Amino acid sequence: MAKKIKDPGLGYNSKKNSKGIVNKDGSSNVIHVNKKFNLDDLYTFFIELTWWQFFLFVLLGYTLLNVVFGFVYMAIGIEEITPSKGNFLDDFLNGFFFSAQTLTTVGYGGIAPQGITANMIAAFEAMIGLLSFSFITGLLYGRFSKAKAAIHFSDNLILRDFKEHRAIMFRLMNSRKTVMIEPEITVTLSVNEKNKDGEYKREFYRLKLERDKIMYLPTVWTIVHEIDKESPLFKYTNTEIEKLEAELYVLIQYHEESFGQKVYQITSYNFSQLKTEVKYKSSFSFDEEGYMILDHDKLNEVEKMG
Missing domain, CATH: 2.60.40.1400 (G protein-activated inward rectifier potassium channel 1)
Known part of the structure; x- marks a missing residue:
């Protein structure tokens, strides 16, 4: 006679035509509700993303940061970093690309902060850039070094x-x-x-x-x-x-x-x-x-x- 075993973690309760707990690819088929957000879960979230999702997230985050700081430089006056072109789009693009140079610490030198306010914002943005790229580098290493069966x-x-x-x-x-x-x-x-x-x-x-x-x-x-x-x-x-x-x-x-x-x-x-x-x-x-x-x-x- 076959011997039953104790619940291996899937639960005894069920219903007719219930779906499996584990998918074919090994992922969980459980829908979580009322789950509290926890900062400790961020690493797991980024590690478990597919590669295209991960790079899309990085691209969107990078673009969003530059858009935000582009508007910040517009708000304090674009003249704080470069002479105004006289129209909104060109001035915003100057602010956007200056933000990209500051965030990545490239600093081509064509545009530079002039006033104390612009310098403080640029210094703060450079710090965010260093922390962000350190975080992304750590995630890349974690994704490549993660032991995984194939x-x-x-x-x-x-x-x-x-x-x-x-x-x-x-x-x-x-x-x-x-x-x-x-x-x-x-x-x-x-x-x-x-x-x-x-x-x-x-x-x-x-x-x-x-x-x-x-x-x-x-x-x-x-x-x-x-x-x-x-x-x-x-x-x-x-x-x-x-x-x-x-x-x-x-x-x-x-x-x-x-x-x-x-x-x-x-x-x-x-x-x-x-x-x-x-x-x-x-x-x-x-x-x-x-x-x-x-x-x-x-x-x-x-x-x-x-």
Whole structure:
């Protein structure tokens, strides 16, 4: 009989057709409300942004600062830094570009503050520029140096005959050229079912795998859960398994050579992604010189059982 495990942090309460807690890419699918803003969260916010979002944020912040100080120089009188051109747009542009030179501490010398007020504002802006670029440099280093796994998981689960029983499988590969050292994987099954009181509850099972740890992985690893008498899925037919409101939550950890430390990655599979009576095609072959060729495009390819 399959042994249930305690709630692994996802919660027992549920409802019909509830969405998974973890997305395919490993991100959280939880919507937070009434969350208090905390300055300590700023670093995490900037680190977790995508690269294009990060650089867009930097560009917008840089532009906004120069616009604000451009208007400040207009407010104190543009004559404090350069003679007026006689129209608003040209004077504002002079203030904007002088702000950019001050913020970045470039200082071409074509425009320079003349009065005490302009000098005080320029000194204050230069300090903001130094702090801002130091902050951005720290974030860039943090983003580049952050230890991160780079594993590709197959898009689908497969359910097929295996040995004397059936098995659920998925596979993964390292998207980098480095070798995954001592990868270890944990797979938790979450089944959403109605109890005697008519309420939907999640039940959790840690699945027994054909192999949950290996020495190293240079190619592809197929993760296999055999549906034997000890499996929580043994009582279901293939058709019933396909219709289950169930998810697999996957956690893998290994030593990453690039960062010299252990990294983690999570993902999930919904049983709506299940394919039956198919098997994975081989994703590697050998060339004429005997070298192994690993084709990343074949990770998801399947074929009918022979």
